[in-house]
Amino acid sequence: MEDLLRPDSSQDVLRAPPAPIGRSLVAAGLLTEERLAEALEIQRSSGSPLGRILMAQGWMRPFDFYRHLAAHLGLRFVNLVEDPPDGDLFEQDKYGEYATLLYLPWKKGAGGLVLAVAEPDDELLRKLRQQYGGNVSFVLTSRLDVLWAVQRLASRQLALDSVFQRTKKDPDHSAMQVLTWPQGIAFVLLFLAAAACLYWDASATLAAGNAALGLLLLGSLFLRILLVWTGSGTLYQSRTTKEELGALDPRTLPVYTILIPLYRDAAVVPTLTRALRSLDYPKSKLDIKLILEGDDPETIEACKRAGLEGSVELIVVPPSQPRTKPKALNYALSFARGQLLTIYDAEDVPEPDQLKRAVLAFRKAPWDVVCLQARLNYFNWRENWLTRMFTLEYSLWFDWYLPGLEALGIPIPLGGTSNHFRTEVVRAVGGWDPFNVTEDADLGIRFTMSRWRVGVLDSTTYEEANSEVWNWIRQRSRWVKGYIQTWLVYMRHPLVTLKRLGWKGFLGLHAFIGGAFLGPLAFPPLALMFLVWLITRTEMFDPLFSPATLAISLALLLAGNGLLIYFHMLAAWMRRRPMLVFCSLQLPAYYFLMSIAAWRALWQLAAKPHYWEKTEHGLTSVSAYDRDDFSPVLDAPGR
Amino acid sequence: MTEMTFPRFWTLRAGSAEFGALALAAALLAIAARLPAAAEFSAACFAGNAFWSLARADEPRTRLQCGLSLPLLQILSAGTMLVACWLALACVVIALREKGWLARTASLMTLVFPSLLLSGCRVYLDWLGYPWPLQGLFL
Numbered sequence: 001m002e003d004l005l006r007p008d009s010s011q012d013v014l015r016a017p018p019a020p021i022g023r024s025l026v027a028a029g030l031l032t033e034e035r036l037a038e039a040l041e042i043q044r045s046s047g048s049p050l051g052r053i054l055m056a057q058g059w060m061r062p063f064d065f066y067r068h069l070a071a072h073l074g075l076r077f078v079n080l081v082e083d084p085p086d087g088d089l090f091e092q093d094k095y096g097e098y099a100t101l102l103y104l105p106w107k108k109g110a111g112g113l114v115l116a117v118a119e120p121d122d123e124l125l126r127k128l129r130q131q132y133g134g135n136v137s138f139v140l141t142s143r144l145d146v147l148w149a150v151q152r153l154a155s156r157q158l159a160l161d162s163v164f165q166r167t168k169k170d171p172d173h174s175a176m177q178v179l180t181w182p183q184g185i186a187f188v189l190l191f192l193a194a195a196a197c198l199y200w201d202a203s204a205t206l207a208a209g210n211a212a213l214g215l216l217l218l219g220s221l222f223l224r225i226l227l228v229w230t231g232s233g234t235l236y237q238s239r240t241t242k243e244e245l246g247a248l249d250p251r252t253l254p255v256y257t258i259l260i261p262l263y264r265d266a267a268v269v270p271t272l273t274r275a276l277r278s279l280d281y282p283k284s285k286l287d288i289k290l291i292l293e294g295d296d297p298e299t300i301e302a303c304k305r306a307g308l309e310g311s312v313e314l315i316v317v318p319p320s321q322p323r324t325k326p327k328a329l330n331y332a333l334s335f336a337r338g339q340l341l342t343i344y345d346a347e348d349v350p351e352p353d354q355l356k357r358a359v360l361a362f363r364k365a366p367w368d369v370v371c372l373q374a375r376l377n378y379f380n381w382r383e384n385w386l387t388r389m390f391t392l393e394y395s396l397w398f399d400w401y402l403p404g405l406e407a408l409g410i411p412i413p414l415g416g417t418s419n420h421f422r423t424e425v426v427r428a429v430g431g432w433d434p435f436n437v438t439e440d441a442d443l444g445i446r447f448t449m450s451r452w453r454v455g456v457l458d459s460t461t462y463e464e465a466n467s468e469v470w471n472w473i474r475q476r477s478r479w480v481k482g483y484i485q486t487w488l489v490y491m492r493h494p495l496v497t498l499k500r501l502g503w504k505g506f507l508g509l510h511a512f513i514g515g516a517f518l519g520p521l522a523f524p525p526l527a528l529m530f531l532v533w534l535i536t537r538t539e540m541f542d543p544l545f546s547p548a549t550l551a552i553s554l555a556l557l558l559a560g561n562g563l564l565i566y567f568h569m570l571a572a573w574m575r576r577r578p579m580l581v582f583c584s585l586q587l588p589a590y591y592f593l594m595s596i597a598a599w600r601a602l603w604q605l606a607a608k609p610h611y612w613e614k615t616e617h618g619l620t621s622v623s624a625y626d627r628d629d630f631s632p633v634l635d636a637p638g639r
Numbered sequence: 640m641t642e643m644t645f646p647r648f649w650t651l652r653a654g655s656a657e658f659g660a661l662a663l664a665a666a667l668l669a670i671a672a673r674l675p676a677a678a679e680f681s682a683a684c685f686a687g688n689a690f691w692s693l694a695r696a697d698e699p700r701t702r703l704q705c706g707l708s709l710p711l712l713q714i715l716s717a718g719t720m721l722v723a724c725w726l727a728l729a730c731v732v733i734a735l736r737e738k739g740w741l742a743r744t745a746s747l748m749t750l751v752f753p754s755l756l757l758s759g760c761r762v763y764l765d766w767l768g769y770p771w772p773l774q775g776l777f778l
């Protein structure tokens with residue numbers, strides 16, 4: 001038998017150790033008999049390696065385990081912080097492989113190359129022997145040491161790739177450039193044509209503009225009606241039932257990567273810790289990465305203090321431009337080891353069984369479904385008027401619109417959190433666009449452009465609703481700016497977009513993404529015109545309204561707004577929040593806030609297109625675990 | 640060996656939701672084609688299906704369908720208006736099944752709001768002095 005750990009060996013498998021590692025740990029006094037029995041029970045049910053179970057459960061410190069494992073296997077243990085690897089041996093283009101397979105070239109001496117490995121199994125050792133030749137030997141190190149060394153040695157390459165890899169892969173659909181030359185020329189020509197028409201006949205031009213705007217908004221309204229009708233039919237079509245969840249064999253569950261970007265989020269780390277500990281998924285199969293910024297020592301300290309070290313890895317992104325969440329996600333993507341991957345925000349509280357539901361849903365979905373968006377809602381909805389409005393909006397958007405989009409085959413703009421992906425596909429499309437401030441919406445459309453599909457997951461993640469007006473406006477400005485960026489990106493080659501999305505997807509993109517910023521932008525002038533007319537009954541606006549335009553405008557004003565209020569009422573009712581049904585009547589005031597944010601976004605797009613306005617979290621006085629503030633989950637039959 | 644084949648017959652397999660959608664489509668087509676009887680019948684089927692389903696289970700489509708059926712019946716004819724009045728009473732009964740007055744009123748609101756909206760639109764247009772666009776329909 002070949003001892004793959006040693007050079008020039010002819011054996012086939014790892015040298016058989018004198019005793020199982022568990023017994024050896026007990027003999028060394030590092031583990032009690034009871035804990036070992038418990039860990040072996042978990043191993044039987046989950047199929048995970050014993051060492052990972054012990055560390056994930058927090059029953060052993062990683063350093064103790066790896067040092068003992070090295071002694072157990074008769075290998076030298078190296079601490080890569082104290083005895084760092086030779087930087088010349090580190091191949092920059094292989095950092096992803098080092099980070100996911102948990103090894104790296106350590107030193108080169110007279111005896112040949114020495115590789116440091118953290119999880120030596122037959123498959124990996126055989127692969128490394130093939131790759132580096134027979135004259136290679138191994139030392140043991142810890143998983144965290146490998147990750148630390150990779151981050152240190154590849155920091156420059158990682159930083160460059162996290163910013164430019166996606167752009168290199170698909171430059172035509174990168175938001176690095178806000179407007180392309182042809183788009184710029186088209187906008188200038190449009191502006192000149194409008195100016196010329198205004199000069200020639202101002203009244204007719206304004207009337208035509210008014211009619212065009214009315215038609216666009218009417219189209220957007222029709223889509224929303226269609227979405228609500230379709231979405232309402234699929235809302236309770238639960239993809240996963242309690243019985244199916246119960247029948248799930250934990251041994252078949254894949255490793256699940258959870259990416260959690262944090263920046264100035266020290267205040268919400270306790271909530272995050274609790275949410276992560278509540279997840280109903282084998283801890284040894286969780287690959288959780290807290291993505292931190294190098295210039296944010298408070299959050300780094302808070303994460304270190306949270307006591308999650310056994311199951312969580314800290315990825316520290318060095319400060320560089322653009323300072324965006326997608327850049328941080330790209331950085332961490334290189335370290336993802338899970339077959340499936342999800343993103344949570346720092347303040348998120350997902351339903352505990354969400355990961356299992358996602359696994360089941362992926363298994364039952366066709367092969368081309370590569371992403372599932374979980375529903376988002378707010379736990380602090382009672383807090384004030386703003387959180388109530390925000391909750392109403394999210395209830396309609398995630399519970400009704402998105403299932404409607406899915407059913408109609410229209411691209412789904414993903415929400416910023418709780419998107420579950422097949423990791424290989426995210427890598428294949430080059431990750432997230434670091435220049436797009438709604439990288440999630442962009443990714444959802446890019447999947448559809450690549451002929452993959454996005455679905456909706458019947459599980460809810462509860463977030464903290466923005467409870468302060470200015471904080472809300474900043475957040476909303478970023479979203480609207482991102483939607484405009486996304487729309488502009490996919491309108492660079494409209495015919496290509498049309499061909500790839502089909503007419504339904506193409507129109508849906510305009511009505512849903514375009515409508516999301518056109519409506520709020522158009523709201524103030526239209527509302528002002530209406531108010532002036534209502535108060536003064538002036539005839540000043542009469543030339544702007546032909547009989548047809550008047551009919552459209554009245555339909556939008558009365559039926560359009562009324563129906564939107566009604567849809568919000570239904571969404572609130574189905575979330576079992578009767579108080580919000582009545583709050584829906586106040587939505588026009590909320591539209592006014594949206595308009596402020598939209599106009600601010602337009603200004604920002606011109607002045608600071610890639611600026612990521614950080615939303616402050618942890619402002620709420622409501623606890624995410626106050627059960628009174630949790631609405632019952634949509635009580636679908638069988639759920 | 641030749642496989643034996645049997646003639647196929649159409650079977651009505653539409654579920655409750657599909658039936659509702661078909662009835663609504665039929666009602667709208669009949670309105671467009673100016674066929675009052677067909678429109679009234681389809682609208683009544685749509686409403687009946689909605690309320691029957693809601694009485695059995697409170698599901699999103701059912702509630703939406705109930706909410707939309709009342710204004711649909713309101714705009715068609717005196718006969719369907721009468722049905723709408725009866726169904727409005729049914730809305731009250733359905734709402735009373737909830738616990739607490741807040742939930743009851745909210746439930747009622749999600750059922751009758753479109754109907755109130757329609758009436759509000761009519762009053763508003765009257766006030767402005769504009770003709771009611773649905774005036775010449777069947778009423």
